[in-house]
Amino acid sequence: MPVSAKICGLSTPETVDAAIGGGASHVGFVFFPKSPRDIVPERAGQLATPGHLGRIGVFVDPDDALLTHAVTAARLTGVQLHGEETAERVAAVKARLGVEVWKAVPVRTRADLDAARAYRGVADRILYDAKTPKGTLPGGMGLRFDWKLLDGFQHPLPWALSGGLDAANVAEAIGITAARLVDVSSGVESAPGVKDVDKIAAFCKAVSAC
Ligand SMILES: O=C(O)c1ccccc1N[C@@H]1O[C@H](COP(=O)(O)O)[C@@H](O)[C@H]1O
Numbered sequence: 001m002p003v004s005a006k007i008c009g010l011s012t013p014e015t016v017d018a019a020i021g022g023g024a025s026h027v028g029f030v031f032f033p034k035s036p037r038d039i040v041p042e043r044a045g046q047l048a049t050p051g052h053l054g055r056i057g058v059f060v061d062p063d064d065a066l067l068t069h070a071v072t073a074a075r076l077t078g079v080q081l082h083g084e085e086t087a088e089r090v091a092a093v094k095a096r097l098g099v100e101v102w103k104a105v106p107v108r109t110r111a112d113l114d115a116a117r118a119y120r121g122v123a124d125r126i127l128y129d130a131k132t133p134k135g136t137l138p139g140g141m142g143l144r145f146d147w148k149l150l151d152g153f154q155h156p157l158p159w160a161l162s163g164g165l166d167a168a169n170v171a172e173a174i175g176i177t178a179a180r181l182v183d184v185s186s187g188v189e190s191a192p193g194v195k196d197v198d199k200i201a202a203f204c205k206a207v208s209a210c
Helices: 013-021 041-046 064-073 087-097 110-119 170-177 197-208
Strands: 004-007 026-030 054-059 078-081 100-107 125-130 159-162 181-184 189-191
Touching (some): 004 197, 170 197
Parallel strands (some): 004 181, 125 159
């Protein structure tokens, strides 16, 4: 089965086109004011994508008003909840929005993986991401976790791998984890929040070769 890629934190037509041209399965838009990748929903909605491409909005403990507005204005096919959302909150979001819901699970130790089980039957996908230091962004920091922690773990849901991936390490990450979907943000940037079309192309090429 081929491996697919989500290119996250996009904000320009050129970088969205690079993701599409590279064969990405999903593009991501960040709706979190503290992030250098924050974008207003209307602007994300103007970024055109073909119908087969998933459009995922990244949120951190969002309220219902933001979610409802962003799903419509940015034409999202899914939301990625990257905060401290409980299983009950994820279920409520899913029922309210009716789009795919991904739940990020921050990982530093093997015990951290256990949190994923709470979302069985509730979320559509788990996104394993590196746990970031307190007081920093909960994602998009270019940090990776020990991919070997996933070895032998019984995944409760379809899942994706993120955290510190780039063109140089993604093949190794896929080899170790057997991930079928990988997600990148800062690894395809020239500076925080500034996506680089050549890095997006290189990342997609590395994923396609797996
Ligand atoms: O990208 C952000 O700014 C961001 C902000 C808040 C929560 C999540 C965010 N990004 C997500 O973090 C992971 C890993 O990113 P990276 O590749 O390590 O930079 C990815 O899923 C982004 O979607």
